[in-house]
Amino acid sequence: MLLALVFIPIAAAIAIWAGSPARLTAIVAGIINLVLGLIAASSWLTNPEIGSVTYSVLSKPDIALSFSLYDGMSVVMLLLSVIVLAAAVFSGQCPAGREKLWYSNTLLIAAGAIGAFLSDDLFFFYAFHELALIPTFILIGTLGRRNRKAAAWKITIYLAFGSMVLLAGLLWLVSATEVSSLSFDTLLAASIPGEAQKGIAALLLIGFGTLISLFPFHSWAAPAYASAPAPVAMLHAGVLKKFGLYGLIRLFPLVSEGMQHWLIVLIVLLLGNIIWVGFVTLNQKRLDTMLGNSSVMHMGYVFLAIAALIAAGGEGNSLAIPAAVTLMFAHGVSIALLFALADKVEKQTGTLELQELGGLASKAPTLAFFFGLAGMASIGLPGLANFSGEILVFLSGFANYDPAKGFGPVQIATIIALWGVVISAVYMLRAFRQTFQGPEASSVKSAKNLSLLELAPIGLLTLALLAVGLYPNLILQLLK
Amino acid sequence: MDITWLLFLLPIASAAIGWLLLNKQHTLAAYLSTASVIATFVISVSMLLAGKDTQASFNWASVGDFHVKIGFMADQMARGMMIVVTGVGMLVHVFSLPYMKKDAAKARYFACLSLFMFSMTGIVLSDNFLMTFMFWELVGLSSYLLIGHWYQKESAADAAKKAFLTNRIGDFGFMIGILMIWGIAGSVSFAGIADWASHVGTLTPLMTATLGAATLCIFCGAIGKSAQMPLHVWLPDAMEGPTPVSALIHAATMVAAGIFMMVRFFTCFETGEAHGAPEADHAAVSLIPSFAWTTIAVIGIVTSLAAAFMATQQDDIKKILAYSTLSQLGYMVMAVGLQGSEASMFHLYTHAWFKALLFLGSGAVIYACHHEQNIWKMGGLLKKMPITAITFLIATLALAGFPMTAGFFSKEQILHVANHQGGMLFFIPTVLVAILTTFYMFRLVFVVFFGKNRSENAEHAHEVGPLMFIPLIALTVMAVIAGYEGIAGQMAPLFHHEKVNFGSIEFLSSIGAFIVGLVLAFVFYFNKDEDKLSGNVLSKVFANKFYIDEFYAKLVRVFQDAVAAVVHFFDEILIGGILVGGLSRSAAGFGALFRRLHSGNLQGYATLFGAGALLIIYLTVFVF
Amino acid sequence: MPAFYLEIALVVLGLVLLMVEAFGPSKSKTYLGWLSLTGVLAIFAALFTVCPSASCSCDQLTRFYEFDSQAKFYKGFALITTALVILLSLEYRGTIKKFTTGTEEGSGEFYILPLFACAGMMLMASAKDLISIFVAIELVTITFYILVAYMRRNVGSLEAGVKYLILGALSTGILVYGIAWIYGITGTTELALIAERIPSLEGSRAPLLFGLALMVLAIGFKIGAVPMQLWIPDVYQGAPTPITAFLSVGSKAAGFAVALRLFEPFFGASLTSGPLLSLLLVLAALTILVGNLAALAQKNFKRLLGYSSIANAGFLLLAMAAWQPQGSESALSTYEVVSFYLITYLIMTMAAFFFLVTVYNTTGKETIASFNGLAKRNPLLALIGTIILSSLAGLPLTAGFYGKFYVFKSAISAASSGHPALWWAIAFGLVGAAAGFYYYFQTIRAMYWNDPKDPSKIPVSKISLALLVIAALALVVFGFYPQPLLDLAAAK
Amino acid sequence: MATLHEYLFVSGLLFAIGLAGVIARRNIIVIFMCLEMMLSAANLTLVAFSRFNTAETGLPDYDGQMLVFFIITVAAAEVAVGLAIIVALYRARQTVNVNDLTSLRG
CATH class of the missing domain: 1.20.58 (Methane Monooxygenase Hydroxylase; Chain G, domain 1)
Incomplete structure (x- = not known):
């Protein structure tokens, strides 16, 4: 079943390429995947081996094309991927005549993400992520908006650079563990001498960090998401970016000691994400770049949980990982929803310049409702998924707080990071105010409300946000 | 299942149904919402009469053995507060039915009201800080939605945004406070904190300071929600919302949530009561260092005084009431800070009724005057709409602390606390605020209801319909009787008050303040067509709210927008341009250099070959 | 015989x-x-x-x-x-x-x-x-x-x-x-x-x-x-x-x-192994750098392949600098690494030249610009070209990745076990590999982003088509299942 | 008799002169001649080493001299092919100056 989850999008992409009706095939594949993903996730609770497959592909080192739901984190990420994919195939405005390119590449991006999250072999975990690189490059560069070419270059070069550094880190990690198999089971059972850990940790932080748009390796993300067609932005910002976080958390036990050396650096960088990029976001004049930057900013919170995990050291911080994963899920869904909606705004008004927008709510109340909801989610309103994640992250920041000793670096970081919640509220409400409220601008005169079909993906994402927001144990029970 | 859950379920269900399913059937949505609030009121009353503490919770988020719980703790304080919330809420719903009759987005309006009822219920019944925080935010959301109900208006949209953001700043502190308390006490539930406080013994200086800091951080939340200085600026602007909303949210209930929450928090430290040892009444309270208490009290009285001054020079009927609310909230905060939680809660409770009444009354006036809000364009309305006028007058008396009205008793308590716990430093400003309160309220009454009609709208005004004046009358009743022990004592023990001592300095200054304020107002404003006091420097300062809004606007422009612009600039220049751009440029530069080596000239190649060969040989033989 | x-x-x-x-x-x-x-x-x-x-x-x-x-x-x-x-x-x-x-x-x-x-x-x-x-x-x-x-x-x-x-x-x-x-x-x-x-x-x-x-x-x-x-x-x-x-x-x-x-004899003796290793390391680093960076602004596809071949030589030299005559259970010997790399290199490079000749036969040019709009002129050819170029760039799940994978793996394991100077060469290698993405993608970009001057179809001869399809399939299949290549490279 | 070092010195000199010629001259024919000179330098080195490296039998080690024959043969082939190419070039471009051969560059 897991094999199907990965290969259905690929097969659909091939089918589209070979001539089957593009949109229909993509939608069918997306829905089948969603259903399969939900089934897999729910049956995982009773049968953790569900759908595992292993095909050895290389003997030296031992590499296997091996899929399994390795732990709850994989399950959550799988859910995120299938949900966002199902929404992404519905979203966006494909220019006539380019359906093949649009849908097949969208599916390939998703296949890469799903493959990475399901692989329980380090090699394919890495490899599947890269699968998404080319379709992203092609789609942004060919069918994106505004500075599409520059943005596509930027994202590609950054990600290539990040992947290379990451590759070096992973290879070092593998050679330091002195195991012959790259399966997570074997790797995680090994240990790495402290000396090597420091270097490996640095490479992993830079490598994964670039993929996650950790400050100061973040400047690719906002322009790329702003220029990308909606499905690409949704899948990339929503799902693929989580790959790096997933990897960091997954491999963390191997380099926990080494990470300690970089704790302060990481904290400074993550605050750079939250505060620095937060301010950058404040200064955006367009809806798309604003959303792009906001997604960069929010990565800081996940890093905060990771920093808490690092700082806890031997004591352990049982909150940090569930917090990070919940927030990853929540952010993925909410940012995908926001990009989908921003695309609708552009479709209705023809612009995303905040200056040219205004009063859209009276023409398109449903759109306004969902955008408001997604915006509120992204600024952490209780009852929506992001809050569940953020609150747990903040709690994890204080989980190892000893009042008798005063604040440690992580507590101080948590407090500063909390200011980011204010910043994000400022830019999000500003954007909402500028876009939907106030008197009608000339650009919205001919705008229409969302149609029922357009509502489908949005409703799906909203449902996910609400479900996890209202009852986070839905996710957390997977993360025990 | 406990019936208390219905208090949550009914409003949220009506909100969801009203907004999502009934957005075409406006009237149905309105009735649904009203029905739900009536039901919750009935439940609240039944709970109050049952007089039983109930408690239940479920795990909302659990990680290992750490659980974030959602549940309720219906103790006496919560039950009493529920009466206020659902009672005022119910009347406001009823009042809204005619008031919002012609509004195109009635369904949304009532859905938001229901959402508010849900959120407020959550705060009141919450048994732990995290749950409080969640509903705290949701209350902020419903307030945002309701202030921005007429979002097409620039001012309404801006006011809504301002309210939300200002509250966010407070919540920033609140969350830090919660986290710190969690770190210190090891629990976020009120019971857990109380348990910790009663067992902890003495604290190290660092712990004490941390606890004080945590207290102040939590207080930040209250500053935001209860609109204390320096985050008070949103509340007057919030009057952009429909008037019934102002009555419910921005006068009676939500703004009181800050007070309620602080009292809840401090109650945790009053272990004397919890453990039945009255003499240890303030033993655990003393865990919290005095700097925290003092800060709270000072912020309260400063807000109270400043807002009272501002109120004297406003011309918008709702703004006057808004500043009055600020001022009264300042009273309550001061009382909390002076460790007079009982007085504070008592005033909160009485204030809710008559301030809601004032707002609804003003709503009726505005409605009657075709949405005219400037008091100088009204006048003589006593004859046009007697019921409204009389109820409004009674509410004014209550607010001014006229003897035997509800406000009289609670203000007495506040004065008592100020005098006994705070000393002259607090007492004199408190009395001054009392004078000012009477002054500006009667200014309002004289200008609006007496004299002659000063505009066409006022001339054509007529009494409102029964659905509007029935709530007014109901509230009037409460404004009069709510202060008596028989009623107040029913609500909760915290409202319990000492007998009024007619010879005490508090009583005398209360009466004195009332008389002075009334006389001044009469002299300056009775039968006047314009404000004689306006125009001088001082009144300009008051009218312009001490220029605090302007100052904030500048502050935001400089510290947020300018910094954002600078950071954005550096982000592109420094990181995008120099760091990354520099890397890629140097790569390209080296690339160009390398390409130039391939000049196509054979001689050049031979030279480079030779040079390279020599270098390699040198390196190999002599270096490596 | x-x-x-x-x-x-x-x-x-x-x-x-x-x-x-x-x-x-x-x-x-x-x-x-x-x-x-x-x-x-x-x-x-x-x-x-x-x-x-x-x-x-x-x-x-x-x-x-x-x-x-x-x-x-x-x-x-x-x-x-x-x-x-x-x-x-x-x-x-x-x-x-x-x-x-x-x-x-x-x-x-x-x-x-x-x-x-x-x-x-x-x-x-x-x-x-x-x-x-x-x-x-x-x-x-x-x-x-x-x-x-x-x-x-x-x-x-x-x-x-x-x-x-x-x-x-x-x-x-x-x-x-x-x-x-x-x-x-x-x-x-x-x-x-x-x-x-x-x-x-x-x-x-x-x-x-x-x-x-x-x-x-x-x-x-x-x-x-x-x-x-x-x-x-x-x-x-x-x-x-x-x-x-x-x-x-x-x-x-x-x-x-x-x-x-x-x-081999010079690596075998301690007298010469040190200098030879250092020499190869320096050559590897410089070769990778020169090959990859000089290719960045290249406009002629054939010349680009020339630089690319320099770059690939650099990676192979890096593998040799990490001299490892004997393989182990988890690592290949240098011989095997080089052989493996060359097999993938053979497939991709020959395919790239077939690809070039096919396009050249119609357009008469060898510039990158001659690939403009290939996605519209012949989508299949563009897809195959994308696979080939991705493989050359070393994208995972194509055969081209494994060569680099083994090179870096052996270099890193040599670097972390006694030859720290190799880190420099590895760093250059990473920069080079990242730059590789840029210049190979230049051509992908031309095929997809740009519009063709002449929108007519590009015909492909049967032999070329067959070979290109086989090569592209091989690159992808071996990308998922590289064991046969390893068996070839490590055949005794 | 001249010592090995003297032979090596001369051959080294010859090699250097050849290399210098390749670098300095512009006429392809001359360059080609210089290249042949470099091969001769190598030959001389080989012969010298062969003379002074005695095998176990006491005779000179003839391996070196054998290689010299190979080199001479290869050089002859190289010259044949090389001159043909140079002639073809001259026919096409009417020049044998290396400075004129810069159409392939960058």
Whole structure:
């Protein structure tokens, strides 16, 4: 079943390429995947081996094309991927005549993400992520908006650079563990001498960090998401970016000691994400770049949980990982929803310049409702998924707080990071105010409300946000 | 299942149904919402009469053995507060039915009201800080939605945004406070904190300071929600919302949530009561260092005084009431800070009724005057709409602390606390605020209801319909009787008050303040067509709210927008341009250099070959 | 059957075909291509019937000639490459015709001369004596002089020929001078004896290293390592495309086969292993850097492939700098890494040249701009091109990734276990690999982002199409399932 | 009799002169001649080493001299091919000056 989850999008992409009706095939594949993903996730609770497959592909080192739901984190990420994919195939405005390119590449991006999250072999975990690189490059560069070419270059070069550094880190990690198999089971059972850990940790932080748009390796993300067609932005910002976080958390036990050396650096960088990029976001004049930057900013919170995990050291911080994963899920869904909606705004008004927008709510109340909801989610309103994640992250920041000793670096970081919640509220409400409220601008005169079909993906994402927001144990029970 | 859950379920269900399913059937949505609030009121009353503490919770988020719980703790304080919330809420719903009759987005309006009822219920019944925080935010959301109900208006949209953001700043502190308390006490539930406080013994200086800091951080939340200085600026602007909303949210209930929450928090430290040892009444309270208490009290009285001054020079009927609310909230905060939680809660409770009444009354006036809000364009309305006028007058008396009205008793308590716990430093400003309160309220009454009609709208005004004046009358009743022990004592023990001592300095200054304020107002404003006091420097300062809004606007422009612009600039220049751009440029530069080596000239190649060969040989033989 | 019969057979076949060319029908010469292709394939088949030297009863040439698994691999490699080059030449015949006599008549030798080069490469794979190494290398080089300059009415081809000639002869000079010194110091030209004698030559370290450096330089010319890479872009650009492919795949692989054999004795002795390692490390770092960075702004696709071949040489040198003669349970030996890398390199590079020739045959240009809008002109070709270029860039899930994977893996494990200087080379390698994404993607970008000037379809010949599809499939399939490649590379 | 070092010195000189010629001259024919000179230098080195490296039998080690024959042969082939190319070039471009051969660059 897991094999199907990965290969259905690929097969659909091939089918589209070979001539089957593009949109229909993509939608069918997306829905089948969603259903399969939900089934897999729910049956995982009773049968953790569900759908595992292993095909050895290389003997030296031992590499296997091996899929399994390795732990709850994989399950959550799988859910995120299938949900966002199902929404992404519905979203966006494909220019006539380019359906093949649009849908097949969208599916390939998703296949890469799903493959990475399901692989329980380090090699394919890495490899599947890269699968998404080319379709992203092609789609942004060919069918994106505004500075599409520059943005596509930027994202590609950054990600290539990040992947290379990451590759070096992973290879070092593998050679330091002195195991012959790259399966997570074997790797995680090994240990790495402290000396090597420091270097490996640095490479992993830079490598994964670039993929996650950790400050100061973040400047690719906002322009790329702003220029990308909606499905690409949704899948990339929503799902693929989580790959790096997933990897960091997954491999963390191997380099926990080494990470300690970089704790302060990481904290400074993550605050750079939250505060620095937060301010950058404040200064955006367009809806798309604003959303792009906001997604960069929010990565800081996940890093905060990771920093808490690092700082806890031997004591352990049982909150940090569930917090990070919940927030990853929540952010993925909410940012995908926001990009989908921003695309609708552009479709209705023809612009995303905040200056040219205004009063859209009276023409398109449903759109306004969902955008408001997604915006509120992204600024952490209780009852929506992001809050569940953020609150747990903040709690994890204080989980190892000893009042008798005063604040440690992580507590101080948590407090500063909390200011980011204010910043994000400022830019999000500003954007909402500028876009939907106030008197009608000339650009919205001919705008229409969302149609029922357009509502489908949005409703799906909203449902996910609400479900996890209202009852986070839905996710957390997977993360025990 | 406990019936208390219905208090949550009914409003949220009506909100969801009203907004999502009934957005075409406006009237149905309105009735649904009203029905739900009536039901919750009935439940609240039944709970109050049952007089039983109930408690239940479920795990909302659990990680290992750490659980974030959602549940309720219906103790006496919560039950009493529920009466206020659902009672005022119910009347406001009823009042809204005619008031919002012609509004195109009635369904949304009532859905938001229901959402508010849900959120407020959550705060009141919450048994732990995290749950409080969640509903705290949701209350902020419903307030945002309701202030921005007429979002097409620039001012309404801006006011809504301002309210939300200002509250966010407070919540920033609140969350830090919660986290710190969690770190210190090891629990976020009120019971857990109380348990910790009663067992902890003495604290190290660092712990004490941390606890004080945590207290102040939590207080930040209250500053935001209860609109204390320096985050008070949103509340007057919030009057952009429909008037019934102002009555419910921005006068009676939500703004009181800050007070309620602080009292809840401090109650945790009053272990004397919890453990039945009255003499240890303030033993655990003393865990919290005095700097925290003092800060709270000072912020309260400063807000109270400043807002009272501002109120004297406003011309918008709702703004006057808004500043009055600020001022009264300042009273309550001061009382909390002076460790007079009982007085504070008592005033909160009485204030809710008559301030809601004032707002609804003003709503009726505005409605009657075709949405005219400037008091100088009204006048003589006593004859046009007697019921409204009389109820409004009674509410004014209550607010001014006229003897035997509800406000009289609670203000007495506040004065008592100020005098006994705070000393002259607090007492004199408190009395001054009392004078000012009477002054500006009667200014309002004289200008609006007496004299002659000063505009066409006022001339054509007529009494409102029964659905509007029935709530007014109901509230009037409460404004009069709510202060008596028989009623107040029913609500909760915290409202319990000492007998009024007619010879005490508090009583005398209360009466004195009332008389002075009334006389001044009469002299300056009775039968006047314009404000004689306006125009001088001082009144300009008051009218312009001490220029605090302007100052904030500048502050935001400089510290947020300018910094954002600078950071954005550096982000592109420094990181995008120099760091990354520099890397890629140097790569390209080296690339160009390398390409130039391939000049196509054979001689050049031979030279480079030779040079390279020599270098390699040198390196190999002599270096490596 | 002794192995050297294969080379002899190849040379004889070449001579016979030359006779046929001279005296046979002159209208069409394509049949010569097919004949020579058949011959190469037949010899490839015969390769599997040859017994290894160790178990062979014959004792001819044993001093000069080794036939072990490595030799077998590189012989097979040379034969396959030659077969593909001949096929590519057949595809390219229009251009050859145009720039030689204007008729088919002039193109006959073009299909035959590769046989001699192939024989040279096969010899290189087996040579284990400095003399046979020299002779083998020269056989290849001289054949290539002719092939590069084959299109004698094309100024570019002639210019490339002259450049290759002069610089090639220069490297020959350097090679023999180096051989002379090594011979002088060790007193032998046999690699096995050299290995025995080096440890006792403490006193002659400097002249030994002098000779070694000269030989490294000369080998560097073959494989395109800095500073001997200068000829590559010009010659690659000017030479007939099949010959460019031949140079870039066959000649380079043979160069590495020689390098592996040649360096083994020097790596084996502590006297020379340190300097050699440092030398290779520096060369690797510089080669990667020069190859990748110079390619960044390249506008000509063929020339780009030239830089790319320099870059790939750099990665292979990096693998050699991380010298690891014995594999382990989890790691490959240097021989296996290089072989593995070369297999993937063969597939991708040959495919890239077929791709180029296909587009060139229609557009008449070799610039990146000539790929503009290929996604619209021939989507299948664009897809295949994307796969090939991704593989060249080293994208995971394509075969091209594994080569780099093994190179970096062995380099990193050497770096973290005692050769920290390698980190620098690895860092350059990472920069280079990232830059690689940029310039390979330039072409993908041209295919998808840009609009074609001429929107007409691009036809693909059946042979090219079949080969391209097979290559693209192979790249993807091996991307998921690389074990067969490893089995090939590590075959004993 | 001249010592090994003297031979090596001369041959080294010859090699250097050849290299210098390749670098300095512009005429392809001359360059080609210089290249041949470099090969001769190598030959001289080989012969010298061969003379002074005695084998176990006491005779000079003839391996070096054998290699010299190979080199001479190869050089002859190289010259044949090389001159043909140069002639072709001259026919096409009417020049044998290396400075005129810069159409392939960058």
